[in-house]
Amino acid sequence: MTTRSFERLVLRPWQLDDKTLLSTIANNKRIWRNMTNRFPYPYEENDALEWIEFSNTQPQDQRHFAIVVDDVVVGGAGFTRMTDLLTRTAEIGYWLGESCWGRGIATAALTKATVSAFHDFDFVRLQAGVLDWNPGSCRVLEKAGYTLEARLKKQIYKDDAVCDQLIYALLREEHSARD
Numbered sequence: 568m569t570t571r572s573f574e575r576l577v578l579r580p581w582q583l584d585d586k587t588l589l590s591t592i593a594n595n596k597r598i599w600r601n602m603t604n605r606f607p608y609p610y611e612e613n614d615a616l617e618w619i620e621f622s623n624t625q626p627q628d629q630r631h632f633a634i635v636v637d638d639v640v641v642g643g644a645g646f647t648r649m650t651d652l653l654t655r656t657a658e659i660g661y662w663l664g665e666s667c668w669g670r671g672i673a674t675a676a677l678t679k680a681t682v683s684a685f686h687d688f689d690f691v692r693l694q695a696g697v698l699d700w701n702p703g704s705c706r707v708l709e710k711a712g713y714t715l716e717a718r719l720k721k722q723i724y725k726d727d728a729v730c731d732q733l734i735y736a737l738l739r740e741e742h743s744a745r746d
């Protein structure tokens with residue numbers, strides 16, 4: 568288990584002032600390779616500006632946070648309500664600048680985002696899809712209490728390769744039982 572080596576982690580809304588730092592830490596193919604295609608590479612200042620504006624003008628059924636550790640933005644985390652028959656489920660996600668990997672930060676951020684999603688909304692289920700070449704993210708989800716439910720074979724095409732998608736989920740009652 569990774570030892571926490573940070574003092575204070577908060578999730579807060581993205582701010583225009585984050586633009587330069589966001590484009591610097593997000594501009595990384597190793598991050599892009601594990602994200603949906605909405606996350607660009609290269610990641611330029613204009614992309615950061617668009618994201619910050621988007622993240623602050625969305626309806627109330629989604630939240631997009633900057634992860635801030637010791638007053639420095641280190642990544643992002645958020646969740647979005649799914650649609651139609653899946654409306655009581657939210658998809659949750661996160662990423663971290665590479666210099667901060669391996670310190671337990673993503674696990675702490677996911678845990679906070681999970682609390683926010685279940686506390687502030689009526690979701691009964693939170694779900695994350697992980698590409699099968701990303702064991703670090705699987706471990707983050709497991710440490711935060713999520714369970715592997717499914718392997719969707721060859722569902723993903725990313726970075727010129729086909730891979731499986733792993734579906735992790737946490738139910739509201741499972742989360743309550745952990746408190």
Ligand SMILES: CC(C)(COP(=O)(O)OP(=O)(O)OC[C@H]1O[C@@H](n2cnc3c(N)ncnc32)[C@H](O)[C@@H]1OP(=O)(O)O)[C@@H](O)C(=O)NCCC(=O)NCCS
Nearest residue numbers: 568569598601662663668669670671672673674702703706
């Ligand atoms: C995945 C990511 C969020 C992890 O962030 P992090 O802050 O390093 O994660 P944590 O330190 O909280 O936990 C990582 C865990 O994975 C483990 N891990 C890392 N790489 C691993 C690997 N190749 N195989 C197995 N376990 C691995 C670590 O040992 C740690 O587990 P431990 O605490 O039991 O030792 C970060 O690497 C990242 O942003 N990657 C790119 C974007 C991404 O993948 N986002 C998620 C999309 S689903």
